[in-house]
Amino acid sequence: MTAIAVAADPYHRAAVAYGRAESALIADEFVDQVLRPVSSAARFEQRSAFEWLIWLSAHDPGLAGLIDAARGHLLSRQVEYGGVARFLDICMGVAVGADLPEAGTARAVTDCADAALSTAILQHQTVVFADPLTPEQIRKDVDIATRLSRSGGNDFVLYYQPIVTLSDHRTVGYESLLRWNTEAGLLSPEVFLAVAEDTSLIVPIGRHAISEAIRALATVVVPTIGEHSFVSLNLSAQQLWDPTIARSVRDQIDANAVAARQVWIEIRENDAVDLGTPAARAVEQLHEIGCTICIDDLGSGFSALRYVRDLPVDVVKVDKTLIDGVLDDPASEALVHAIRDVAQSTGIAMVAEGVDDAALAPALRELGFEFAQGYLFGQPSPLPR
Numbered sequence: 001m002t003a004i005a006v007a008a009d010p011y012h013r014a015a016v017a018y019g020r021a022e023s024a025l026i027a028d029e030f031v032d033q034v035l036r037p038v039s040s041a042a043r044f045e046q047r048s049a050f051e052w053l054i055w056l057s058a059h060d061p062g063l064a065g066l067i068d069a070a071r072g073h074l075l076s077r078q079v080e081y082g083g084v085a086r087f088l089d090i091c092m093g094v095a096v097g098a099d100l101p102e103a104g105t106a107r108a109v110t111d112c113a114d115a116a117l118s119t120a121i122l123q124h125q126t127v128v129f130a131d132p133l134t135p136e137q138i139r140k141d142v143d144i145a146t147r148l149s150r151s152g153g154n155d156f157v158l159y160y161q162p163i164v165t166l167s168d169h170r171t172v173g174y175e176s177l178l179r180w181n182t183e184a185g186l187l188s189p190e191v192f193l194a195v196a197e198d199t200s201l202i203v204p205i206g207r208h209a210i211s212e213a214i215r216a217l218a219t220v221v222v223p224t225i226g227e228h229s230f231v232s233l234n235l236s237a238q239q240l241w242d243p244t245i246a247r248s249v250r251d252q253i254d255a256n257a258v259a260a261r262q263v264w265i266e267i268r269e270n271d272a273v274d275l276g277t278p279a280a281r282a283v284e285q286l287h288e289i290g291c292t293i294c295i296d297d298l299g300s301g302f303s304a305l306r307y308v309r310d311l312p313v314d315v316v317k318v319d320k321t322l323i324d325g326v327l328d329d330p331a332s333e334a335l336v337h338a339i340r341d342v343a344q345s346t347g348i349a350m351v352a353e354g355v356d357d358a359a360l361a362p363a364l365r366e367l368g369f370e371f372a373q374g375y376l377f378g379q380p381s382p383l384p385r
Helices: 013-018 020-038 062-076 106-122 134-150 189-198 202-225 245-256 278-289 304-310 330-346 360-366
Strands: 002-008 043-048 051-056 078-081 084-087 090-096 127-129 156-165 171-182 185-187 230-234 263-268 292-298 315-318 349-352
Touching: 002 020, 002 062, 002 106, 013 020, 013 084, 020 043, 020 051, 020 062, 020 078, 051 062, 062 078, 062 090, 062 127, 090 106, 106 127, 106 134, 134 189, 156 202, 156 230, 171 189, 171 202, 189 202, 202 230, 202 245, 230 292, 245 263, 245 278, 263 278, 278 292, 315 330, 330 349
Parallel strands: 090 127, 171 230, 230 263, 263 292, 292 315, 315 349
Antiparallel strands: 002 051, 002 090, 043 051, 078 084, 156 171, 171 185
């Protein structure tokens, strides 16, 4: 059997535009006009005003038709209702039982379809097909979110990776990296960060990390390295939408009596920080305070040039995927040259990320990199006390 979980108006845009009652009727019209005619053998179960579960036999050709109908609707998102075209978003999760050997019951197939629907909604996709790991990943995410919500500030610790000058390999600062101390051991952000951001738990967790990093700057880094040292903080787009983020950072800077320029604010290139949004305003406020604004993982996405144009950027950190190709990949070398030209023409400093090979250091110096970090210079670890 194949199950298709359908959600109409998953982002509540039609409900806002037309009211919830009318948008539910529009959703009914979509199912009646677009989906039901595709397969006479399909069985439709309405689970709520905006959700349906569609069952098809294993070899029903209607599956392809239903998928095509949903994707065709994506082009206009219009449904004829009362003689007027109405807007409606649709998301689908598809679970093909034959492709899911572990889903041996109707309940298991339904769970897979629901898990795929959840992914479709989160990723703003029209159709997502379930794979055997989809439900388990959803369960893991829910478990992580539950455990995160029960964790206190002391359950999170910061590790620090050195950032060095390429001229003499001297440590001049550190990137602070969050770790979660659990019963299963110390977990890196790759395990929990996406869930923390999706649930907004990153905001209180991030406040703790900001406080700890700036305190470490004042009590360990400056006394050890000197007044020109710095610590970088990684802020996600979710954190930047917090209207109090700039004030929180400033309060910690004042409380610890450090210079604002010693606090680097790292923004991932693939995070959406659009001009005119509260997130962009937060970046501007942090720059006005005196913080050093840094674009992280440059080269891993497509936003870098827009950020350099639209945001007050002081530093760019070039992603390891480009750095690794500097010696033997002409395309990577050309991209790094282009980044170097933009950085030099705008007065932006460059950091090479993920430097693990000593042979890279001379080439990076010639390319104009002032700073570098990577296992060649030190792995993330607690600061000495």
